[in-house]
Amino acid sequence: MDITVSRRAVLGTGVGLSAGLVVGAPAGAAAPAAAGTNAAGATPEAVAIVGCTVIDVTGGPPRQDMTVLARGDRITALGPSRGVRVPTGAAVVDGRGRYVIPGLTDMHVHSSGVDTLDPPLYVVNGVTTVREMSGYPTLHEWRQRVTDGTLLGPRSVIASPLIDGSPSLWTGLGAPYVEVADAAQARAAVRQVAADGADFVKVYSRLSRESFAAIADESARLGLEFAGHCPDDVPVTVAAEHGQRSFEHVFTTWYATSRHEDEIRRELSRLTVEAGDYNGWLHRVHPLELAAARGYDPRRAARVFARLRAADAHQTPTLAMHRVLDLPGSVDQDDPRLRYIPAEVRAVWDFAMREIYLDGRTPREQAEHQELFGHRGRFVGALHRAGVPLLAGTDTGTSYVYPGFSLHDELELLVRAGLPPLRALQAATRDPARFLGLGSGTVRQGAAADLVVLDADPLADIRNTRHIHAVVVRGQLITAERRDAILDAVAAAAGTATPVPVRAACRC
Numbered sequence: 001m002d003i004t005v006s007r008r009a010v011l012g013t014g015v016g017l018s019a020g021l022v023v024g025a026p027a028g029a030a031a032p033a034a035a036g037t038n039a040a041g042a043t044p045e046a047v048a049i050v051g052c053t054v055i056d057v058t059g060g061p062p063r064q065d066m067t068v069l070a071r072g073d074r075i076t077a078l079g080p081s082r083g084v085r086v087p088t089g090a091a092v093v094d095g096r097g098r099y100v101i102p103g104l105t106d107m108h109v110h111s112s113g114v115d116t117l118d119p120p121l122y123v124v125n126g127v128t129t130v131r132e133m134s135g136y137p138t139l140h141e142w143r144q145r146v147t148d149g150t151l152l153g154p155r156s157v158i159a160s161p162l163i164d165g166s167p168s169l170w171t172g173l174g175a176p177y178v179e180v181a182d183a184a185q186a187r188a189a190v191r192q193v194a195a196d197g198a199d200f201v202k203v204y205s206r207l208s209r210e211s212f213a214a215i216a217d218e219s220a221r222l223g224l225e226f227a228g229h230c231p232d233d234v235p236v237t238v239a240a241e242h243g244q245r246s247f248e249h250v251f252t253t254w255y256a257t258s259r260h261e262d263e264i265r266r267e268l269s270r271l272t273v274e275a276g277d278y279n280g281w282l283h284r285v286h287p288l289e290l291a292a293a294r295g296y297d298p299r300r301a302a303r304v305f306a307r308l309r310a311a312d313a314h315q316t317p318t319l320a321m322h323r324v325l326d327l328p329g330s331v332d333q334d335d336p337r338l339r340y341i342p343a344e345v346r347a348v349w350d351f352a353m354r355e356i357y358l359d360g361r362t363p364r365e366q367a368e369h370q371e372l373f374g375h376r377g378r379f380v381g382a383l384h385r386a387g388v389p390l391l392a393g394t395d396t397g398t399s400y401v402y403p404g405f406s407l408h409d410e411l412e413l414l415v416r417a418g419l420p421p422l423r424a425l426q427a428a429t430r431d432p433a434r435f436l437g438l439g440s441g442t443v444r445q446g447a448a449a450d451l452v453v454l455d456a457d458p459l460a461d462i463r464n465t466r467h468i469h470a471v472v473v474r475g476q477l478i479t480a481e482r483r484d485a486i487l488d489a490v491a492a493a494a495g496t497a498t499p500v501p502v503r504a505a506c507r508c
């Protein structure tokens with residue numbers, strides 16, 4: 001498959017499930033920064049949210065009529081309003097009738113590389129931290145600019161380029177990936193990504209058992225964590241016991257919970273995919289995924305879940321992404337959020353939908369995908385009840401998964417899967433902060449000043465996380481007015497993008 005996705009430089013790239021299609025221009029050649037998006041703005045002396053109800057997500061009861069004070073990037077005071085003095089010059093947010101929660105984390109994103117798109121959309125949606133699941137240089141530049149205050153964006157933790165087996169699913173698709181054929185190459189790849197500054201190693205589906213074990217060992221030697229897909233040929237429990245910290249998309253976990261596991265594993269070990277044939281891989285794992293779902297065995301699942309819990313292995317279900325790919329009919333082509341998406345990004349989304357995800361899907365397979373989506377939800381409910389740690393992540397970068405906005409969809413899907421609203425919030429706040437080792441994820445004195453002020457109670461209805469009044473990111477207040485201005489600027493920047501024709505040569 002020969003794909004030309006953009007005449008602009010494609011910096012690094014991948015398409016969804018999960019590498020993220022990057023359409024950003026090289027540094028310095030990005031679309032002109034629109035007012036309100038890139039300017040980080042002056043940070044006031046202090047920010048005070050007065051008279052609010054605080055939901056600190058620790059599980060304690062919400063506390064009413066509280067005042068939260070932030071200075072610099074820390075919460076410096078928190079208490080009943082009558083006892084907290086608001087300093088002169090502080091920017092004051094009227095918190096009466098409003099709810100304050102910790103800033104949200106999206107634990108699975110692939111930002112596009114367009115700096116007028118993802119960073120501002122995360123922030124206005126209350127997403128104050130992201131875990132970038134396929135690293136490339138632009139993301140490191142963004143992080144520096146966010147730190148310097150020249151780009152308004154979330155905190156970020158950045159993966160290595162994905163490390164895949166040989167041949168890789170990503171050959172020729174334009175994504176930043178490293179292909180390793182054996183243990184020696186796997187060790188060399190880990191040393192390279194460590195030298196390049198990756199925060200953790202991203203492992204991928206086609207790694208052999210030997211290469212995977214070598215990555216685990218070399219990562220441990222260098223003090224790096226590794227996370228990502230569970231390789232096809234490695235059982236999830238084995239990967240967890242090798243130290244894989246998080247497993248994305250969940251279906252590789254349910255292979256192990258099926259009474260057909262032995263046959264499925266045999267098929268997986270025999271499975272071959274040609275270089276770059278992502279679509280072919282999806283077609284080949286589909287029946288195995290389905291057989292595993294249909295053979296779900298609660299007793300096996302209980303044993304698998306206990307081992308995952310013991311290994312502190314986290315699961316990132318990315319239901320927002322699966323809804324798009326399992327139920328493509330649910331995608332609204334008139335979604336109002338499309339006004340924020342540049343034509344070149346949307347062209348890539350449509351291309352990936354057509355050529356990678358849906359090409360060759362039969363009506364029967366489509367019906368099976370509907371069934372699988374139901375299983376995903378039930379499986380996430382079972383993981384939750386078994387106490388397996390869950391992380392909220394969207395797989396933003398996949399077609400029709402919107403930066404920032406889709407995290408709220410993920411929260412809603414997690415609640416539909418059976419998580420109480422508080423538990424879903426924890427999967428996007430407390431647990432990612434703990435997982436990433438960040439001093440955020442709650443609302444207390446000394447914690448990071450990453451906060452979201454909501455107009456309605458998210459514990460009463462998780463969909464209320466969408467009713468955002470204001471956001472505080474690294475101590476910087478984004479008022480309701482500024483949010484509106486940023487959103488308008490993102491839409492304006494999207495409108496100025498030149499549509500780029502997408503051409504896919506036939507596979508011959």
Ligand SMILES: [Zn+2]
Nearest residue numbers: 016018019395
């Ligand atoms: Zn992904």
